[in-house]
Amino acid sequence: MAESSRSLIRRFFSGLWRGITWLRVALTNLLFLAILAVIAFALMPEQPRTLPDQAALHLAPSGFLVDQRTYIDPVSQLLGDSQWEETETVVRDLVTTIDAAARDPRITALVLDLSQLIGGGISKLEEVGQALATFKDSGKPILAVSDDYSQEQYYLASYADEVYLHPMGAVLLTGYGSYRNYYKSALDKLAVNFHVFRVGSYKDFVEPYTRDSMSDASREHNLQWLNQLWGIYTSRVEHLRNLPKGAVDDYISNLDTNLVAEQGDFAALAFKAGLVDHLASRLEVHQTLQEKFGPNADNTGFKAIDYRDYLAHIRRVPAAPGKRKIGLLVASGAIVDGEQPAGTIGSDSLARLLRQTRERSDLSALVLRVDSGGGSSFASEVIREELAATRRAGLPIIVSMGSVAASGGYWITAAADEVWATPTTITGSIGVFGxxxxxxxxxxxxxxxxxxxxxxxxxxxxxxDRPLPPIAKNVLQQSVEDVYRRFLVLVAEARNTTPEAVHDIAQGRVWSGATAKDLGLIDQLGYLQDAIAAAAAKAGISDYSVELIERQLSPKEQLLKELASESAQLRIGTLSNWVPRSIRQTWGALIEPFKLLDSMNDPGYVYAQCLACPRP
Structure with missing residues (x-):
């Protein structure tokens, strides 16, 4: 009897274990099949959306306007580790979309939804604004909608025929400023000894580490370009909104007094000041858009096509066989020695792309889009040498400056046939430091x-861990002075002037694009599209396509990117969705100088970088 009981128990546990094993194998197989299904779905070519016969274009840029998306490791994307990364919208994508829509009879209007736009600098806003102006010239209306308008959002909204604001919203204009943290007292308390070597009275990159306040020289040149850029902002908005001269400054200066008269109602004040045309709730805006353009298929919105779908549609049209090409290469971010991902300019990675570019026979010219405040002087020179070699190989090079092309960002432009900048580009800062x-x-x-x-x-x-001996100090200072002399010479040769003349406008001083044109530091004022047209003219061609030249992802990176893209649609949100923007911006400002220090890898400890070059 006891033996029978033991046998029964053994059979029970044996069966239980076989069941567990079967379940484990089944779940493993199901998980494997699920992974295969996700991979197959990710790799499956997306079916093109059919464009309606007539619809509005829904343009909803999000995050920051950029010239190049910041590279995020696909594994981190897939695992959701990039929670603090803000979304980014590429300016050229917006401009290409708007320009095509202006010519497309199927697009009847443009709805500019600015609620998710954070900013990106007036230079980039201007480029999008010029495209919006072209769209308006085609006779098609633009409607701007948002619950609130920040200064950056409102600049684009001012191009609209009608601006809608929520009755509980606001138009918050503040003007431009340049504020930063200074660490000298903190570093003194920590007994950190910063040895600084520089050339140029206005080279203020080092000031946060050596002072507790802004120097007079820094105040002088920063105030100049800030006033210039703010003057462009206010005059543009006042012209577009048919406001009297000085209306924007008056709105800001008397904001508190005028709010008293409106009992604190921001929206009513914005309407009274002529900044917006309609105060309407979300429901009212929804109804208005449906009345103007008709309801969509499920009656949840208005009849429109998202700009991303429209962009994908127009990019599916293949270029004509044999059509000549203009290459577009983007150099965005700090200039650093070695291999770097997109969003940082690596001397080796960018040099490799340039070598590949000049070996191609199907390119007629190259446009280099520069959006950088500089960095390593050595890395800048490596890139300039590769650009010069590309030019000597017979490929015309046109530089298009974005929001900022200063210090090392200006250094690399010296090898171009022509240099273009927007009126609001921040450039110059010809100076070095260690x-x-x-x-x-x-x-x-x-x-x-x-x-x-x-x-x-x-x-x-x-x-x-040792004091810096006098001989080392002398060596480093002489090295900085030598690099500065080299900087002056290469700029003088590129601009057909003398090093002495360049020194008079250099010394680290920052200029707006408009002033840089007057000083002879650039050749022409214009936007990326203008630079591309100039490159085509230089190459002697009129019928061409533009090809973006960038590092190709490996098959593994491409697969992980596709998987991350699919999984991102399943996520509910990230930390950046619920942490207030003001906290994120303040935290970013506090850690930015230390991030810059961490990225400094120049072999000679000499840098051509501009700290006074934010993107207002």
């Missing part, structure tokens, strides 16, 4: 000392 921190005092406070010996005075001189 920084080397030592922590010997900090370590002493912790009871850590450093001792040893060397065969020369320079042995171990560049250790963070």
């Amino acid at each position: 920084m080397f921190p030592t922590l010997e005092k900090s370590l002493q406070k912790l009871g850590i000392s450093t001792d040893g010996l060397g065969t020369t005075e320079l042995a171990g001189a560049l250790r963070l």
Whole structure:
């Protein structure tokens, strides 16, 4: 009897284990099949959407306007680790879409939804604005809608024929400013010794580490370009909205007083000031758009096509066989030595693209879009040399400056046939500096000392735990001065002038694109499309297509990117959706100088970088 009971128990647990094993294998197989299904779905070519016979174009840019998307590791994207990354909208995508829609009889109007736009700089806003102006000239209306309008959002809204604002919303205009944190007292308390070497009275990149306030020289040149850019902003808005001269400044200066008269009602004040045309709730806007353009298929919105779908549609049209091409290469971000992903300019990675470009026989010219405040002087020179070699190979090169092309960003443009900038581009900052921190005092406070010996005075001189000896200081200062002289010479040769004349307008001073044109630092004022047309003219062609030249993703990266794209649609939100923008911006401002320090890898510790070059 006991033996029978033990046998029964053994059979029970044996069956239970077989059941568990079967379930485990079944679940594993199901998971494997699910993964295969997701991969197949991700790799399946997307079916093109059929465009309606007539519809409005729904243009809803999100995040920051950029010239190039920041590279995010596909694995991090897939796992959802990039929660703090803001979304980005490529300016050229918007311009291409708007220009095509202006010529397309199927597109009857443009609805500009600005609720998700964060900013990106007036230069980029101007490029989109010029495209909007072309759309209006085609006779098609533009409607702008948003619950609120920030300064950046409102600039684009001012191009609209009708501007809608929520009755509880606001138009918040503040003007431009340049504020930063200064760390000298904090560094003194931490006993961090920053050794600074620079050339140029206006080269203020180092000031946050050596001062507790902005220098007079920094105030002087920053105020100049800030006033110029703000003057362009206000005059443009006042012209587009048919407002009297000075109306925008008056709106800001008397905001508190005028709000009292409106009992604190921001929306009513914006309407009274002529900044908006209609105060309407979301439901009222929804009904208005349905009345104007008709309801969509399920009656949840108005009859429209999203600009991303429309862009995908127009890009599916293949270029005519044998058509000549203009290459477009984007250099966006800090200039750093070595291999770097998109969103940072790596000397080796960009040089490789340039070498590949000049070996192609189907390109008639190259447009280099520069959006950079500079970085490593050595990396800048490596890139300039490759551009010069590409030009010598017979490929015309036109530079188009974006929001900023200063310091090292200006350095690399010296090899171009022509340099174009927008009136609001921030450029110049021709100057260099070196920084080397030592922590010997900090370590002493912790009871850590450093001792040893060397065969020369320079042995171990560049250790963070030792004081910087006088000979090393002299060497670094002379190195900075030598790089500055080289900078002056290459600019003088490129601009057909003398190093002495360049020095008079250099010394780290920052200029707007309009002033840079007057000073001879650039050739023409215009936007990316103008630079592309100039490149075609330089190459002697009139019928051409534009090809974006960028690093090709590996098959593994492409697969992970597709998977990440699919999984992103399943996520409900990220931290950036619920953390207030003001907190994110403040945190970003606090850590930005330390992020810049971390990216500094110039082999000679000499940098051509502009800190006073934000994108207002």
